[in-house]
Amino acid sequence: MRKISFGQMTVILFISRIFYSLTFVPFMYSDVTCQVIGFAISTAIECLAVIPAIILYKKHPDKNLCQIAYEKSKLCGILISVAFAFAAVLIINRLLRFFGYFMYVTFPDFLPSWVVISAIAVISFYAAFQGIEAISRSAGLTFAFFIVSFVIVIAALSTKMSYSNVMFDYPEISDISHEVFNELSKFSELLLFPILYPYVKEKAGKSIYGAIALKLIFVYVITTVCVLTLGSYLNISKFPFFDLGTYAETFIIERLDAFLLPAWILVAFIKAALFMFIGKIALSTSFKRTKANVYLLILSVAALAASLAAVLQEKWNFPVWDKVVVTILILVLGVLLPLVYCFGKGDESETE
Amino acid sequence: MEKKTVVKVNENNYETALIAKSLKQAVLDLKIISGKTMDLNIMEVEISEHKCAVVSIEGMASTASMAELVFRPLMEFDVKGYATEEDVFNFLTKQSLLSAERKILTTYGEVFLTLFSGFAVVFIDGCDKCVAFGIQGFDKRSIEEPTSDGNLNGSHEGFIETIRTNISLIRRRLKTPKLRFDMQQIGNDSKTDVCVAYITDKAPQGVIDKVKENLNKIDLDTIITTGYVEPFLQGKHKSLFSNVLATDRPDSFCAKLNEGRVGVLVDGVPLALICPSLFIENFQTIDDYVNKPFYTTYIRWIKYLAFFLAIALPGICVAIATNHPEILTHKFLINLSASEEVTPYSFFFEAIIITIMYELMREAGIRLPKAIGGAVSIVGALIIGDAAVSSSLVSAPLLIIIGLTATASFVIPNLNPQTSVFRMLFILAGGFGGLFGITLCFAFMLINISALENYGVPYNAPLSPFTFKAMRDVVTRPSFLKLGRTKTIVENLNGAKKI
Numbered sequence: 001m002r003k004i005s006f007g008q009m010t011v012i013l014f015i016s017r018i019f020y021s022l023t024f025v026p027f028m029y030s031d032v033t034c035q036v037i038g039f040a041i042s043t044a045i046e047c048l049a050v051i052p053a054i055i056l057y058k059k060h061p062d063k064n065l066c067q068i069a070y071e072k073s074k075l076c077g078i079l080i081s082v083a084f085a086f087a088a089v090l091i092i093n094r095l096l097r098f099f100g101y102f103m104y105v106t107f108p109d110f111l112p113s114w115v116v117i118s119a120i121a122v123i124s125f126y127a128a129f130q131g132i133e134a135i136s137r138s139a140g141l142t143f144a145f146f147i148v149s150f151v152i153v154i155a156a157l158s159t160k161m162s163y164s165n166v167m168f169d170y171p172e173i174s175d176i177s178h179e180v181f182n183e184l185s186k187f188s189e190l191l192l193f194p195i196l197y198p199y200v201k202e203k204a205g206k207s208i209y210g211a212i213a214l215k216l217i218f219v220y221v222i223t224t225v226c227v228l229t230l231g232s233y234l235n236i237s238k239f240p241f242f243d244l245g246t247y248a249e250t251f252i253i254e255r256l257d258a259f260l261l262p263a264w265i266l267v268a269f270i271k272a273a274l275f276m277f278i279g280k281i282a283l284s285t286s287f288k289r290t291k292a293n294v295y296l297l298i299l300s301v302a303a304l305a306a307s308l309a310a311v312l313q314e315k316w317n318f319p320v321w322d323k324v325v326v327t328i329l330i331l332v333l334g335v336l337l338p339l340v341y342c343f344g345k346g347d348e349s350e351t352e
Numbered sequence: 353m354e355k356k357t358v359v360k361v362n363e364n365n366y367e368t369a370l371i372a373k374s375l376k377q378a379v380l381d382l383k384i385i386s387g388k389t390m391d392l393n394i395m396e397v398e399i400s401e402h403k404c405a406v407v408s409i410e411g412m413a414s415t416a417s418m419a420e421l422v423f424r425p426l427m428e429f430d431v432k433g434y435a436t437e438e439d440v441f442n443f444l445t446k447q448s449l450l451s452a453e454r455k456i457l458t459t460y461g462e463v464f465l466t467l468f469s470g471f472a473v474v475f476i477d478g479c480d481k482c483v484a485f486g487i488q489g490f491d492k493r494s495i496e497e498p499t500s501d502g503n504l505n506g507s508h509e510g511f512i513e514t515i516r517t518n519i520s521l522i523r524r525r526l527k528t529p530k531l532r533f534d535m536q537q538i539g540n541d542s543k544t545d546v547c548v549a550y551i552t553d554k555a556p557q558g559v560i561d562k563v564k565e566n567l568n569k570i571d572l573d574t575i576i577t578t579g580y581v582e583p584f585l586q587g588k589h590k591s592l593f594s595n596v597l598a599t600d601r602p603d604s605f606c607a608k609l610n611e612g613r614v615g616v617l618v619d620g621v622p623l624a625l626i627c628p629s630l631f632i633e634n635f636q637t638i639d640d641y642v643n644k645p646f647y648t649t650y651i652r653w654i655k656y657l658a659f660f661l662a663i664a665l666p667g668i669c670v671a672i673a674t675n676h677p678e679i680l681t682h683k684f685l686i687n688l689s690a691s692e693e694v695t696p697y698s699f700f701f702e703a704i705i706i707t708i709m710y711e712l713m714r715e716a717g718i719r720l721p722k723a724i725g726g727a728v729s730i731v732g733a734l735i736i737g738d739a740a741v742s743s744s745l746v747s748a749p750l751l752i753i754i755g756l757t758a759t760a761s762f763v764i765p766n767l768n769p770q771t772s773v774f775r776m777l778f779i780l781a782g783g784f785g786g787l788f789g790i791t792l793c794f795a796f797m798l799i800n801i802s803a804l805e806n807y808g809v810p811y812n813a814p815l816s817p818f819t820f821k822a823m824r825d826v827v828t829r830p831s832f833l834k835l836g837r838t839k840t841i842v843e844n845l846n847g848a849k850k851i
Contacts (some may be wrong), residue, residue: 005846008413103788104422110675111785119785123795130803133810136804137847140816253679258672262791269795 006203008136013211020186028083038179053207065194081286087329088279103193121304142266149259156248165231185327190334195278196201215279367461375477401475412470414489437478452484499598505642515619521602544575545619554612558851595806597629612841628806634766648829658763662771667778673699675786691747700783808849817847
């Protein structure tokens, strides 16, 4: 099996996590105090939620969750594999639709949204086809590019930040809980980890904590920059992070969204590729007769078709059930099942 | 060896056929096999009352050496005391020093291989073996300055077409017994000498074995250039980039061998292949290790910028001018708009036309003789630079962009094929998809590079997977006081697998 390093795993989990962080900060219902508290609580819950998967990894370092389930019971293995594939399709669908919406809102006269999501799906398919090593190496370079562009944008905004933009309010418990749920529903890396940990050479457990820590630092930085720069404009901004780029200006170019857009697209395609990859691995674990890349093609086409069906009708709002189903799948596949299987007898090999 | 009858030997079954004992039959066999080719010289002589024949290929063996090293000692040889043909054979092989290189041959296959390598072969009547003497004397190019990888301060010697001269150029620079050259013949018809070079305690044994295994898989009739061998060394990954580095510089070749790489030399080609290679090595030249580190560091960053400009600048400009003009400053936008107003076509279409014209000029400049090649540059400069702008066919800003792009692409000659193709892809992506298209094209390139690995080493190492120590020679160029202490063996890079 081709292996990746602990650092690469951290980076791919972080890249996958920040896709939604780049699209957040709708302060319509929640003020900055709620968000800051919400991020901290959700991060603490995330740290606890990954413990079963980490125990499972320590017991079975060379087998993913689907393999473990399949060895215990074929039927369970098949059901879990299908559930993983379904979750992967749902998450890719959400990602593609979200991206289509972003392009529709920010560049309305530009490419049609169906072209945008189809192109991202094709490139992601190509990346997933090349395997986890290619994805992780691309993610490493994307990470570097992302950090550089983010730093450039922040540096360009430094003169526009003002403490007068900060507005604190007394936090409502309901708003905080809403924020926590919102954050947890985006924690799809809980699905990636139980499938990807056999690909990590060592310290796979630490990699997910590393990714969570990086994400927390990043969301606090982005929130601070957004608040200090955009102020009350945050209440009406659909994509505050992107607006930062639009607002940033240098003596060479008028707006720096040109830096953020590529970073965002790269992050999106890495995330989509990762979920296509885990869907393929999950299905090929239980259905061994067909070639794994056939599953990859099926998953990609299914996710793209679902997205196209919504995008062509310009149905941009995600139904509530979509978020609920994804959250349930994350909890069941990422927390509950690892918890169930970590009580079984482990493999002999040592990892950390 | 499988015994085969020597009767009715012909051009199809000669390779393992044993040499006839009778000289008359052997000479006849040689004529049949070669189809009485005019360049086969057979000189029948008598030594110690034994009939012998000295066979050579015209133009391949040195006539002066043949006269001095073969004919004269043979003719001066006293017959008395040597009764049998076996004694003559023993004299030739054991008691004389006719040439530094001497081989005993038993089959016609070996005879023709050595003949075509410039040896003279002596047949003795009544003896089913013959002796070959290395007296190669074919014309060859003298050692000259490398043409594709020029430098200012390093060595000015380049590889030539003769493999043995190239081996001597390497051996002169690495005087260690750990440097090994393993020669083999590849090509069913051409029997081209292909040499695998490595340093035993630096190159991983797995890589050496894999390279040899890959070479043995080559089932081609001829090996004319390194391009015939390269795909077999590259592995199964389909990529626009090549993970086998080609160099015409012996000093670069030796530096890579010292880093644990395995080199492949092909007879008849003034290039050597190095595997595995890294993407980042396309930006490194031998001058980097001659100049002061601060200057090299600066130039390296210029080269990275040059690569970016060479592939993406026209595409990004097309994307911004066509789809995202709001990014530009007002003054820039006004100037661009004014220059574009007078041209009949869109910025996007102009970029395609100028890029194609540039590629035409470049290709013509390469293929034509040097004297006329210069004329092409003048015509190109006149047509593109003056006439196209003055006739308002293209705008002046675009011309500056393409000119800058072309200059940037010359900075990294190793990546010229890739930059040419990606430049056009980026223009198309930028024109149709704006910055979104550019990013997707970049993502495709990223995956294409990231998926590539050779002999267990990722092509984009040490960037990703990141190796801190090796990155010192990527973002900077440390002094040899530091560089010399750290062995940058590719096998030690993060992500590299032992094979």
